[in-house]
Amino acid sequence: MTNFLSKRPLTMHQLYGDHVVFTSRPSYEKNPWLTTEEHQANMLTARELLIADIPVILHEATIGDKTRTLMTAAGIELPSNYRTFKDADSYHQRLREAEEAGEKIFFQYTHNEEYVKPSTYYVNKELFVALNNKMKLADWTKGKFLPKRDVIHVSKLEATLKDWHYPYVIKPGDDHPTAGGYGVMICYNDQDREKAFSRIQEAETDSDFIVEDYIKTEQNYCVQYAYSEATGIQYIGASIQDTNEYGKYRGNTTAHHVPDQVIAAGREIMENGVAAGYRGIAGFDLLVDDKGAVYAIDLNFRQNGSTSMLIMDELLEGDYEKFFGAYANVSNEAFYARILEEVTAGRLFPLAYYDGDYYEGQSVPSRFVGIWHGDKQDVEKHDQSFVEFNRP
CATH class of the missing domain: 3.30.1490.20 (ATP-grasp fold, A domain)
Incomplete structure (x- = not known):
C-alpha cells in the first residue's frame, strides 16, 4: 500500500480532535424536504471515510470485500476507524453508545432528541439548526449577497x-x-x-x-472553508456545481480559477458563522450572475458532496476532477466489474461502494461514489462511456 492517506492536507480529526464521532446519515425520522432513498442514505455514510481519521458510523454494506478490493486497486488501505450498523435500531444504538461513552457527535443532519441528547452534538444543536436554516440566511450574510x-x-x-x-x-x-x-x-x-x-x-x-x-446564473460555485481554533479559517477550494433547470444536484467538478470576489464573499460568511460559535467544515452555494454579482443561495455548515474531492485535489493525477455517483442499472456484478476496471486503470478514485448483494434474497442495486481524474477530455469520454454502459 502507498502512504496516500498520510498525505492528506486536511482531515476531520485535525479539526474536531479526539473523542468525536461522525455520522453523515440523515435521521430515520420523516423529513418532507429530504427525500433521500434508504439505500442512498446508507451509502452516503461512507462518503467522507477517507478524509475523516475519526470514528465514522457506516452501514455494513459499505465495508465488504468489494470495497476493500476497490481501495486496494487504488493503492489505499481501507481505514479501520469505523462503527457499523445494519438497520435503524443498530444505527440508533451506535448513537447511544457514543453518548454513553462521553463522546461528541458531528452530525451531517440533525436528529430527534429521542435518539440523542442535544448535549452530545459537537456543534451546539441550536446553533447548528440556525446556521443551516434557509430562513436565517440573511443573518449569516449580514444582509449581503442576497437576491430579492x-x-x-x-x-x-x-x-x-x-x-x-x-x-x-x-x-x-x-x-x-x-x-x-x-x-x-x-x-x-x-x-x-x-x-x-x-x-x-x-x-x-x-x-x-x-x-x-431567480438568478440568471453564469456560474454556480460551492466554496468551502474549514475552521478550528488551532488553524483559523482555511479556504479548502471550490467546485462548479451542475444542477438541472429545477435546481436538483447532478454532480460537480473542481474549480481551479475562482473569482476573488467569490472566495472573499464565502470567507466573510464563514467568519460570521465562526463568530457565532461554529467549528468545522462549511460550503456555501454562491452564484455569479451575468453582471458579475455574487449571490448566496444556500449555506451548508457541514461537510458537502464535493468536500472529499477538494481535499484530495492535489493528491490525484491530472488537472481535472469530476465527482461521480451512480447506482446499478445493469447487474450488480457487471456494475462492480466496470468500476473496478476504471479504478485499476487509475482514472476513477473510489470514495464509497454500497454492495447491493449484501441483502441476500433481495434485489438491491449497488451504488458507488468516486472521483474521475485526469485530462478533461479523457475524463468526459470515460464518464459518458460509463453512462452508456449503465443504461437500463
Missing part, C-alpha cells in the same frame, strides 16, 4: 405570489434539513407553481417559506 426575497407564512403564500413574476424560487423555512436541491421549488410557470403548492400541502407544514428572485 420575502419570508412568508404558508397561509399567505398563495396570495403573496400573485405579486411575483416568473421565474422565482420557493424554499422551506423550517428547521428540517435539505440537501441536493430537494425542497427547492423553482417556478417558471403556473404548472410549476401548482406542483409546488401540491408538495407543500403534502408536507402538512405550518411554517414559513422563502420566496426569492
Whole structure:
C-alpha cells in the first residue's frame, strides 16, 4: 500500500480532535424536504471515510470485500476507524453508545432528541439548526449577497405570489434539513407553481417559506472553508456545481480559477458563522450572475458532496476532477466489474461502494461514489462511456 492517506492536507480529526464521532446519515425520522432513498442514505455514510481519521458510523454494506478490493486497486488501505450498523435500531444504538461513552457527535443532519441528547452534538444543536436554516440566511450574510426575497407564512403564500413574476424560487423555512436541491421549488410557470403548492400541502407544514428572485446564473460555485481554533479559517477550494433547470444536484467538478470576489464573499460568511460559535467544515452555494454579482443561495455548515474531492485535489493525477455517483442499472456484478476496471486503470478514485448483494434474497442495486481524474477530455469520454454502459 502507498502512504496516500498520510498525505492528506486536511482531515476531520485535525479539526474536531479526539473523542468525536461522525455520522453523515440523515435521521430515520420523516423529513418532507429530504427525500433521500434508504439505500442512498446508507451509502452516503461512507462518503467522507477517507478524509475523516475519526470514528465514522457506516452501514455494513459499505465495508465488504468489494470495497476493500476497490481501495486496494487504488493503492489505499481501507481505514479501520469505523462503527457499523445494519438497520435503524443498530444505527440508533451506535448513537447511544457514543453518548454513553462521553463522546461528541458531528452530525451531517440533525436528529430527534429521542435518539440523542442535544448535549452530545459537537456543534451546539441550536446553533447548528440556525446556521443551516434557509430562513436565517440573511443573518449569516449580514444582509449581503442576497437576491430579492420575502419570508412568508404558508397561509399567505398563495396570495403573496400573485405579486411575483416568473421565474422565482420557493424554499422551506423550517428547521428540517435539505440537501441536493430537494425542497427547492423553482417556478417558471403556473404548472410549476401548482406542483409546488401540491408538495407543500403534502408536507402538512405550518411554517414559513422563502420566496426569492431567480438568478440568471453564469456560474454556480460551492466554496468551502474549514475552521478550528488551532488553524483559523482555511479556504479548502471550490467546485462548479451542475444542477438541472429545477435546481436538483447532478454532480460537480473542481474549480481551479475562482473569482476573488467569490472566495472573499464565502470567507466573510464563514467568519460570521465562526463568530457565532461554529467549528468545522462549511460550503456555501454562491452564484455569479451575468453582471458579475455574487449571490448566496444556500449555506451548508457541514461537510458537502464535493468536500472529499477538494481535499484530495492535489493528491490525484491530472488537472481535472469530476465527482461521480451512480447506482446499478445493469447487474450488480457487471456494475462492480466496470468500476473496478476504471479504478485499476487509475482514472476513477473510489470514495464509497454500497454492495447491493449484501441483502441476500433481495434485489438491491449497488451504488458507488468516486472521483474521475485526469485530462478533461479523457475524463468526459470515460464518464459518458460509463453512462452508456449503465443504461437500463
